[in-house]
Amino acid sequence: MSPRKIGVTEVALRDAHQSLMATRMAMEDMVGACEDIDNAGFWSVECWGGATFDACIRFLNEDPWERLRTFRKLMPNSQLQMLLRGQNLLGYRHYEDMVVDKFVEKSKENGMDIFRVFDALNDPRNLEHAMKAVKKVNGHAQGTICYTTSPLHDVDGYIKQAGRLLDMGADSIALKDMAALLKPQPAFDIIRGIKETYGEDTQINVHAHSTTGVTMVTLQKAIEAGADVVDTAISSMSLGPGHNPTEALVEMLEGTDYDTGLDMDRLLNIRDHFKAVRPKYAEFESKTLINTNIFQSQIPGGMLSNMEGQLRAQGAEDRMEEVMLEVPLVRKDAGYPPLVTPSSQIVGTQAVFNVLMGRYKVMTAEFADLMLGYYGECIGERNPELIQIAQQQAKKEPITVRPADLLEPEWDDLRTQAEGLEGFDGSDEDVLTNALFPGVAPGFFATRHEGPKNVGKTAEQLKKEKAAAKGQANALREPITYKVTVGGRSQTVKVEPGE
Amino acid sequence: MSPRKIGVTEVALRDAHQSLMATRMAMEDMVGACEDIDNAGFWSVECWGGATFDACIRFLNEDPWERLRTFRKLMPNSQLQMLLRGQNLLGYRHYEDMVVDKFVEKSKENGMDIFRVFDALNDPRNLEHAMKAVKKVNGHAQGTICYTTSPLHDVDGYIKQAGRLLDMGADSIALKDMAALLKPQPAFDIIRGIKETYGEDTQINVHAHSTTGVTMVTLQKAIEAGADVVDTAISSMSLGPGHNPTEALVEMLEGTDYDTGLDMDRLLNIRDHFKAVRPKYAEFESKTLINTNIFQSQIPGGMLSNMEGQLRAQGAEDRMEEVMLEVPLVRKDAGYPPLVTPSSQIVGTQAVFNVLMGRYKVMTAEFADLMLGYYGECIGERNPELIQIAQQQAKKEPITVRPADLLEPEWDDLRTQAEGLEGFDGSDEDVLTNALFPGVAPGFFATRHEGPKNVGKTAEQLKKEKAAAKGQANALREPITYKVTVGGRSQTVKVEPGE
Numbered sequence: 001m002s003p004r005k006i007g008v009t010e011v012a013l014r015d016a017h018q019s020l021m022a023t024r025m026a027m028e029d030m031v032g033a034c035e036d037i038d039n040a041g042f043w044s045v046e047c048w049g050g051a052t053f054d055a056c057i058r059f060l061n062e063d064p065w066e067r068l069r070t071f072r073k074l075m076p077n078s079q080l081q082m083l084l085r086g087q088n089l090l091g092y093r094h095y096e097d098m099v100v101d102k103f104v105e106k107s108k109e110n111g112m113d114i115f116r117v118f119d120a121l122n123d124p125r126n127l128e129h130a131m132k133a134v135k136k137v138n139g140h141a142q143g144t145i146c147y148t149t150s151p152l153h154d155v156d157g158y159i160k161q162a163g164r165l166l167d168m169g170a171d172s173i174a175l176k177d178m179a180a181l182l183k184p185q186p187a188f189d190i191i192r193g194i195k196e197t198y199g200e201d202t203q204i205n206v207h208a209h210s211t212t213g214v215t216m217v218t219l220q221k222a223i224e225a226g227a228d229v230v231d232t233a234i235s236s237m238s239l240g241p242g243h244n245p246t247e248a249l250v251e252m253l254e255g256t257d258y259d260t261g262l263d264m265d266r267l268l269n270i271r272d273h274f275k276a277v278r279p280k281y282a283e284f285e286s287k288t289l290i291n292t293n294i295f296q297s298q299i300p301g302g303m304l305s306n307m308e309g310q311l312r313a314q315g316a317e318d319r320m321e322e323v324m325l326e327v328p329l330v331r332k333d334a335g336y337p338p339l340v341t342p343s344s345q346i347v348g349t350q351a352v353f354n355v356l357m358g359r360y361k362v363m364t365a366e367f368a369d370l371m372l373g374y375y376g377e378c379i380g381e382r383n384p385e386l387i388q389i390a391q392q393q394a395k396k397e398p399i400t401v402r403p404a405d406l407l408e409p410e411w412d413d414l415r416t417q418a419e420g421l422e423g424f425d426g427s428d429e430d431v432l433t434n435a436l437f438p439g440v441a442p443g444f445f446a447t448r449h450e451g452p453k454n455v456g457k458t459a460e461q462l463k464k465e466k467a468a469a470k471g472q473a474n475a476l477r478e479p480i481t482y483k484v485t486v487g488g489r490s491q492t493v494k495v496e497p498g499e
Numbered sequence: 500m501s502p503r504k505i506g507v508t509e510v511a512l513r514d515a516h517q518s519l520m521a522t523r524m525a526m527e528d529m530v531g532a533c534e535d536i537d538n539a540g541f542w543s544v545e546c547w548g549g550a551t552f553d554a555c556i557r558f559l560n561e562d563p564w565e566r567l568r569t570f571r572k573l574m575p576n577s578q579l580q581m582l583l584r585g586q587n588l589l590g591y592r593h594y595e596d597m598v599v600d601k602f603v604e605k606s607k608e609n610g611m612d613i614f615r616v617f618d619a620l621n622d623p624r625n626l627e628h629a630m631k632a633v634k635k636v637n638g639h640a641q642g643t644i645c646y647t648t649s650p651l652h653d654v655d656g657y658i659k660q661a662g663r664l665l666d667m668g669a670d671s672i673a674l675k676d677m678a679a680l681l682k683p684q685p686a687f688d689i690i691r692g693i694k695e696t697y698g699e700d701t702q703i704n705v706h707a708h709s710t711t712g713v714t715m716v717t718l719q720k721a722i723e724a725g726a727d728v729v730d731t732a733i734s735s736m737s738l739g740p741g742h743n744p745t746e747a748l749v750e751m752l753e754g755t756d757y758d759t760g761l762d763m764d765r766l767l768n769i770r771d772h773f774k775a776v777r778p779k780y781a782e783f784e785s786k787t788l789i790n791t792n793i794f795q796s797q798i799p800g801g802m803l804s805n806m807e808g809q810l811r812a813q814g815a816e817d818r819m820e821e822v823m824l825e826v827p828l829v830r831k832d833a834g835y836p837p838l839v840t841p842s843s844q845i846v847g848t849q850a851v852f853n854v855l856m857g858r859y860k861v862m863t864a865e866f867a868d869l870m871l872g873y874y875g876e877c878i879g880e881r882n883p884e885l886i887q888i889a890q891q892q893a894k895k896e897p898i899t900v901r902p903a904d905l906l907e908p909e910w911d912d913l914r915t916q917a918e919g920l921e922g923f924d925g926s927d928e929d930v931l932t933n934a935l936f937p938g939v940a941p942g943f944f945a946t947r948h949e950g951p952k953n954v955g956k957t958a959e960q961l962k963k964e965k966a967a968a969k970g971q972a973n974a975l976r977e978p979i980t981y982k983v984t985v986g987g988r989s990q991t992v993k994v995e996p997g998e
Binding site: 183184185186212213214216217218220221235238239240244245247248251252254255256264268289290291292295296486493 | 682683684685711712713715716717719734737738739743744746747750751753754755763767788789790791794795990992
């Protein structure tokens with residue numbers, strides 16, 4: 001019996017650099033790998049969405065729609081994939097349904113194929129309209145389950161959640177493990193459960209980060225349970241807070257009942273391309289290689305850093321342990337949201353406030369909104385006392401409807417807002433860009449004509465840094481001012497490199 | 500049914516720092532972790548042998564026997580484990596049988612429990628006497644199979660090899676994967692095969708490096724096949740050219756039929772200890788995080804670096820590809836030895852010579868010895884034409900006996916040699932130290948009284964480096980001489996830090 005084909009989604013062009021180097025990779029550093037990526041045999045190529053839209057206009061002076069069009073041109077054989085935050089699209093608030101329709105329409109037009117739609121709270125109501133929109137334009141709608149652990153989350157719950165997404169017309173289910181929490185046994189049980197309950201032909205994609213060192217085994221067990229596609233990153237852009245390595249996945253399946261069918265020569269080219277490119281972005285990288293803390297603390301690394309930063313700003317770093325003990329309590333009060341953006345920041349900041357000022361003496365506006373249902377529903381009941389406090393503080397009623405139900409049609413307003421802006425090109429794409437990032441888009445429209453900028457170091461800068469690191473005494477780079485005493489006489493002297 | 504207990508060998512105290520930081524870790528940086536290591540529940544603690552003996556006397560001015568005695572004192576509950584190079588002991592030539600007896604005796608006396616005995620060529624005759632010596636002093640004799648791949652190596656061959664080691668009285672079998680070549684399916688097949696052929700109670704330990712990113716899955720499959728003990732390194736000393744992380748192993752087995760029984764609180768302490776210590780040794784670390792090249796090239800990373808260095812010394816780096824094509828040919832000529840120390844260096848250097856000077860125009864003395872059987876037998880036939888060339892060049896006959904059979908009793912000579920040395924303390928241990936490293940021991944004996952030195956950076960140095968890296972202009976560390984022109988007048992000026 002021939003081996004079962006395992007599809008692979010390559011994430012080098014999006015989630016890899018988002019995880020490893022703060023989404024900073026410039027288009028010009030990616031285009032050279034596209035031909036090999038297009039011909040390696042991937043099930044899909046993740047290349048858009050997530051934080052890239054924001055990063056493009058905020059840091060890279062690059063039009064994200066142009067990025068998508070370019071990838072479409074360079075990879076004609078590939079299914080292009082994006083990560084979409086449900087009713088939040090790629091921004092930070094809920095959008096009215098027609099805006100969601102427009103965004104999905106334009107994404108499809110510009111070349112998107114596979115839409116991985118997720119909601120930070122796992123509230124299916126926040127996914128429903130986006131998924132309908134994708135089906136309407138004949139895209140592939142992938143309904144996503146954000147994996148997390150808590151006293152209330154269990155295998156059966158995840159199986160039921162998959163059922164709800166399938167009812168919404170999901171073409172496939174993604175099991176998304178941001179925090180590398182998903183262990184092999186639960187992965188096996190969930191996937192087996194979904195397949196046995198809804199049919200073996202239910203397509204399941206598994207996305208896991210590598211931070212905790214266990215998830216390569218998770219992918220193996222997922223595959224054994226019947227997973228159809230797994231996400232990996234080319235090895236030169238893998239591991240740490242990123243993902244498991246693509247070539248290692250290919251090799252680990254050798255001789256088993258599974259085969260990726262990927263072209264190793266192509267993979268090695270892709271690897272070499274990014275190996276050369278990655279050092280340019282070293283300043284954006286974190287040093288984390290492996291961290292299993294989350295299994296004890298339940299707190300993802302990024303969230304921990306944020307809270308540490310907040311404490312440090314108050315000179316209160318020594319209270320970190322208290323904050324770490326407070327987080328699970330706040331999370332419970334909020335009904336156990338998964339700890340991903342934005343719920344991780346919201347819960348984390350409230351935990352810091354609780355420790356510094358007393359429990360819920362001050363509630364952040366976002367936490368109040370979370371408690372009042374403005375982000376959606378969680379798996380657990382919320383603390384009713386806190387709902388009252390939130391109500392008083394925010395002067396808003398709690399809601400139980402889908403948050404977007406409260407939004408008035410806004411497309412015409414959004415168009416009007418964009419029209420006033422210098423550099424606006426009249427397109428629906430530009431209207432959406434401004435709708436998603438009204439604080440950044442105006443500045444971007446005005447500078448767009450200057451062309452994309454690359455925030456990575458140049459080859460020359462890297463060379464200079466290497467020389468400096470070698471401790472060469474004359475690698476003086478900037479002027480330095482010294483007090484110099486020569487023969488008893490002191491003077492202030494400025495010293496700088498000769499050339 | 501309760502989960503099957505999986506034993507864990509923690510390698511932080513030996514192979515971890517040997518792999519990650521050139522064996523440089525000082526005893527004083529390890530003792531703080533010993534109590535936690537001793538109480539974490541490990542099957543064994545690898546802490547001696549391999550390259551540590553050499554590194555102690557060559558770089559650290561530390562007596563390796565004292566290192567063992569110290570570990571013995573600090574870890575009274577633990578089975579201490581060492582890596583022993585068969586008839587080579589810890590040195591670079593074969594030793595006469597009585598020297599092997601003495602070494603094993605003294606090791607046991609000083610506290611060693613588990614002797615992992617291996618031979619680079621997998622020639623069981625080179626293991627036999629060492630294993631007998633271990634049994635004679637009631638140590639645990641672990642017969643080792645070095646895993647490699649070639650047209651001649653297959654699952655059945657490995658199963659037979661295990662049988663030969665068991666015939667020699669092995670208390671357990673180690674499957675040792677230096678190069679992270681061992682994929683999950685072959686691991687499963689070999690271990691299942693050994694258990695089914697020789698009995699389920701045959702104890703099998705699995706040691707794998709993590710370089711290729713596949714071996715965490717290999718450990719999972721090994722465990723499923725019945726492996727009894729696996730080697731891991733605490734997470735802060737794991738991955739890259741090192742090993743899979745201990746805590747990740749514990750976590751990945753949660754909810755499965757297997758359980759390590761390790762105490763996670765203890766592991767976290769051990770992790771934190773080494774997390775603080777490791778940055779001191781950063782200068783000795785390589786940057787390799789993951790490399791799957793070996794599956795295509797069959798050449799381990801260390802061997803590649805060596806050959807690159809040799810080519811560079813001849814200004815011939817551009818010929819690396821030819822060398823990489825030559826290596827498998829040389830390896831075939833030599834009968835397919837595993838590519839580990841010393842065979843990897845011997846084959847690699849000969850490949851470089853072949854490319855630079857023409858095939859076998861110049862044969863290294865070591866390669867000639869390899870071809871003539873002076874290292875032992877390989878799995879394949881050697882190229883008879885080359886045996887002739889080797890004979891002519893080395894002016895030695897080919898041999899088919901166990902190489903140590905040709906050695907005269909040498910203990911008395913070794914004692915005499917040691918007695919002449921300044922600082923020699925009269926012990927058999929010192930005689931052995933000098934026997935193993937006659938080029939280094941004399942210098943060490945003379946300076947031993949000065950006490951061990953720590954070649955890692957101090958906390959202060961690390962702080963200074965951090966400041967310098969932050970680009971603070973005034974982090975001038977050493978005096979610099981400039982030509983400075985002030986008001987048209989030039990002078991030579993020396994500038995140094997103020998404090």
